[in-house]
Amino acid sequence: MSNSYVKSYFKIDDRFIPVETFSGEFPDKNYIDGAIVLTIDGQEIFTFEHWDLVDQLWCYIADGIGKLREGEDFETYFPDQPLLLRFELINKRFVRVTVGDDTYEVATETFLKTLQRGAKEFFQRMRELLPDWNDTWEKYEKAAGI
Numbered sequence: 001m002s003n004s005y006v007k008s009y010f011k012i013d014d015r016f017i018p019v020e021t022f023s024g025e026f027p028d029k030n031y032i033d034g035a036i037v038l039t040i041d042g043q044e045i046f047t048f049e050h051w052d053l054v055d056q057l058w059c060y061i062a063d064g065i066g067k068l069r070e071g072e073d074f075e076t077y078f079p080d081q082p083l084l085l086r087f088e089l090i091n092k093r094f095v096r097v098t099v100g101d102d103t104y105e106v107a108t109e110t111f112l113k114t115l116q117r118g119a120k121e122f123f124q125r126m127r128e129l130l131p132d133w134n135d136t137w138e139k140y141e142k143a144a145g146i
Contacts, residue, residue, distance in 0.1 A: 003039065003041060003042045004039060004040045004041055004042075004110050004111075004114045005037075005038075005039055005114065006036065006037065006038045006039075006114050006115060006117065006118030007036075007037045007118070008034060008035070008036050008037075008054060008058070008118060008121065008122045008125075009034050009035045009036075009037070009048075009051075009054070010022050010026070010032065010033065010034040010054065011033035011034050011035065011051050011054075012026075012027070012033075016034070016035055016048060016051070019034070019121070019122060019125045020121070020125060022125075022129070026129075026130075029130060031053060032053060032054055032055045032056075033051060033052070033053060033054065034051060034052075034053075034054025034055075035047070035048045035050060035051040035052075035054060036050070036054060036057060036058070036061075036118065038114070038115070038118070040097075040104070040106040040107075040110055040111050040114060041106055041107060041110060043104045043106065045097055045099060045102075045104055045106075046099065050078070050083065050099065052078045052079050052080050052081060052083075053079040053080050054122075055122075055126060056079035056080075057078060057079055058118075058119055058122050058123070058140070059136075059140045060076050060078075060079065060085065061085075061115060061119065061144075062119050062123075062140035062141070062143045062144035063076075063140070063143050064076070064085070064087050065112060065115050065116060065119065065143070065144040065145065066143040066144060066145060067087070068087050068089065068095065068108070068111075068112060069112065069145055071089065072089075073086070073087060073088045073089060074086065074087040075087075083099065083100045084098055084099070084100055085098070085099055086098040087111075089108065090105065092108065093107060093108060093109075094106065094107060094108055095107075095108045095111050097111070115144070116144055116145065116146050119140070119141070119144045119146060120141065120144075120146045123137040123138075123140060123141050123146075
């Protein structure tokens with residue numbers, strides 16, 4: 001898992017700012033642009049090229065984490081573009097992750113732990129930045145099992 005990581009960013013104007021260092025106001029709190037950078041076992045799954053409505057994307061991913069934890073597959077599209085996101089259990093040890101036309105096979109445990117850590121960090125930060133929506137953040141933390 002040492003070469004697996006996740007980091008979230010907000011996209012403000014043309015800059016990507018790590019969520020943990022962001023301060024100030026969102027241009028529109030209903031449409032929060034950003035990116036999730038995700039690498040699992042050295043495979044770059046999400047990059048800055050996949051930027052979208054980052055808060056909504058994390059909510060979708062939290063649902064997907066919950067489905068995988070229940071032994072079910074998950075499929076959706078990115079919130080603001082026709083980019084497929086699919087998590088398919090190959091067996092208990094491996095999951096096939098599809099992002100658009102790209103497919104990756106990764107260790108299920110590493111994938112889930114990395115995404116859960118990223119979701120936890122993101123939703124905790126959103127509690128600080130948009131506390132009026134804490135019910136939403138809590139709902140998706142529960143969905144992700146964090």
